[in-house]
Amino acid sequence: MRIFGKHLLLHLSTLIISFVFLGLVLTQGIRGFLTERRADELMSLAQRVAHSMENFTEFGARNVIYFRDEILNIHRYTDAAVLLIDTEYNPILSIGLPYGAVAEIYVAELRPLMDGYTVVVLGTANHPALEPLLVAGYPFWIDGEIAGAALVGFSMAELEAAISEMYRITMIALLITAAFAFLLIYASSRAISRPLRQINDAAGIIASGEFDKRIPIKGKDEVGQLATQFNKMAESLQDQERVRHAFIANLSHDIRSPLTSMRGFLMAINDGIVPPEEQPYYLGIILDETERLIKLSNDIMDIHRIHDTEIVLERSVFDINGLIRKTILGFSRRATDKRLMITSRFAHPEDMVEADEDKIRRSLYNLIDNAVKFTGENGEITVETTISKEKVAISVHDNGRGMTEEEKKYIFDRFYKGDPSRGEDKMGNGLGLSIVKAFVRAHGETLTVDSSPDKGSVFTFTLALASH
Numbered sequence: 001m002r003i004f005g006k007h008l009l010l011h012l013s014t015l016i017i018s019f020v021f022l023g024l025v026l027t028q029g030i031r032g033f034l035t036e037r038r039a040d041e042l043m044s045l046a047q048r049v050a051h052s053m054e055n056f057t058e059f060g061a062r063n064v065i066y067f068r069d070e071i072l073n074i075h076r077y078t079d080a081a082v083l084l085i086d087t088e089y090n091p092i093l094s095i096g097l098p099y100g101a102v103a104e105i106y107v108a109e110l111r112p113l114m115d116g117y118t119v120v121v122l123g124t125a126n127h128p129a130l131e132p133l134l135v136a137g138y139p140f141w142i143d144g145e146i147a148g149a150a151l152v153g154f155s156m157a158e159l160e161a162a163i164s165e166m167y168r169i170t171m172i173a174l175l176i177t178a179a180f181a182f183l184l185i186y187a188s189s190r191a192i193s194r195p196l197r198q199i200n201d202a203a204g205i206i207a208s209g210e211f212d213k214r215i216p217i218k219g220k221d222e223v224g225q226l227a228t229q230f231n232k233m234a235e236s237l238q239d240q241e242r243v244r245h246a247f248i249a250n251l252s253h254d255i256r257s258p259l260t261s262m263r264g265f266l267m268a269i270n271d272g273i274v275p276p277e278e279q280p281y282y283l284g285i286i287l288d289e290t291e292r293l294i295k296l297s298n299d300i301m302d303i304h305r306i307h308d309t310e311i312v313l314e315r316s317v318f319d320i321n322g323l324i325r326k327t328i329l330g331f332s333r334r335a336t337d338k339r340l341m342i343t344s345r346f347a348h349p350e351d352m353v354e355a356d357e358d359k360i361r362r363s364l365y366n367l368i369d370n371a372v373k374f375t376g377e378n379g380e381i382t383v384e385t386t387i388s389k390e391k392v393a394i395s396v397h398d399n400g401r402g403m404t405e406e407e408k409k410y411i412f413d414r415f416y417k418g419d420p421s422r423g424e425d426k427m428g429n430g431l432g433l434s435i436v437k438a439f440v441r442a443h444g445e446t447l448t449v450d451s452s453p454d455k456g457s458v459f460t461f462t463l464a465l466a467s468h
Helices: 003-055 065-078 108-115 156-207 222-270 276-308 320-329 332-337 357-374 405-410 432-442
Strands: 081-086 091-095 119-122 133-142 145-155 315-319 341-345 352-356 380-388 391-398 447-451 457-464
Touching: 003 065, 003 081, 003 119, 003 133, 003 145, 003 156, 065 081, 065 091, 108 119, 108 133, 108 145, 156 222, 222 276, 315 320, 320 341, 320 357, 320 380, 320 391, 352 357, 352 457, 357 380, 357 391, 357 432, 357 457, 405 447, 432 447, 432 457
Parallel strands: 341 380
Antiparallel strands: 081 091, 081 145, 119 133, 133 145, 315 352, 380 391, 391 457, 447 457
């Protein structure tokens, strides 16, 4: 079942259960309220009749003639039946009851009347012509003693008719409310399920490889936030796909170019075209191209291991300054070729750190290599260390072309190349900085970049100092 159907069914079930419960409570409440209200009215009339009986009694003898008209008026205007009984439950006077219906009125519920209590009962006689009555009884006194009771009854059929009418009005109101509630629930379910269905459809399109699909965002609720995040994910996937395509193109070039160069030089040497005295020069070029392919292969293997398995660190204590010096020496030839000045500046002559020396060496190499690529001839590169709170910060400064804010967003992503034209980055493959980021994070440390166009870049990462 789709989420719209589930949502609609859930809310409709809740609505139906709530309305059934509310209907039961209302019907019982209405019955109780109307019955209690009518019982109060009847009790008031019974009290009035009882007091009238007491007031119109002279010398201990009952004289009903004087208040008969009043009882008739009560019956006429309230449609209530009136019955006076003595202490033996014998009828004294009845108004509004069928003939013979008062032949046997004694019931157990009336006994409290002769003890001075009031009662409210259903029915006072077992007679075929007598409808069920709601009866209120009130005792009256003569000469200080209970002489009987006044009973005032009202037909339950009429009361039931009034209750039924109230039921009908209540049910109509509930049905109208339920209809509006259904429309609101339907609209709400549609409003929730529509964007979710759009997200589901878009996910299917993106899964097929089309990353340009976006969802129109309406509202700022959780569904709107989900749509926003989905669009960001789709945009990120699209960017990654674009970078991946660029990387594949660059990788193909990086592999084909040295192989073509190596093949050409080797064929020339093999065919004797290159004089023996020039062969060492061309063999040197072939060796450089071989090193380039080896580095590319190593980077691809590293990035594969980094993102497919957990990085295992082999920690040791070593001098970070000594490692920096050795790494800088490895760039002597390239620095000479580009007339670069690579210098170092240390906080102390020796700073011992506890880390994986090989991975830190690779990280330093990649950062300096990146600086060398993007620093023009006669440029300067400085590797500097600073100490703060039991940590050493290693910074690689260059005065190269720098980066824009947009470039900085992706500089640590896999396959991203800051120079897509390959004008400066002929040797890069877009993996070096991603590897540095993974190695530094594996140590639980931070890696940051500060760069502006034409003002160079500063890459900084931290390491924990070794405890003495």
